[in-house]
Amino acid sequence: MSRKVLIVDDEVNIVISLEFLMAQAGYAVEIARTGDEALLKIADFAPDLILLDVMLPGMNGFDICQRIRQTPAWRHIKVVMLTAKGREVEITKGLALGADAYITKPFSTKALLAEVESQFQKVHAPLPS
DSSP: OOOEEEEEOOOHHHHHHHHHHHHHTTOEEEEEOSHHHHHHHHHHHOOSEEEEOSOOSSSOHHHHHHHHHHSGGGTTSEEEEEESOOSHHHHHHHHHTTOSEEEESSOOHHHHHHHHHHHHHHHSOOOOO
């Protein structure tokens, strides 16, 4: 069963490139373009990891991240903030709200894939004996 990635971004060009990149890497991919749509997709698609923009129509990415961490059934989902909001205060806020990683746009596709795979390794790492 392939791992599932939800891309939450409203920029069409970013969505197209991320969708292609994640599909090529073998992940099952779904897209959400608003905060409200993201919450519905999380419930329906049950992603293993979310690539989450901050600036979205309606609910922003920080609020979505906080909602994920406050929902017991979703706490296991890895959240990678992927945004143009790159000031230190924004990075600190994203990580404090529970993001597992914070990547600023523009980003290296190689670095993004490495981060996604790193997050999945953390999810599936064996427990110490």
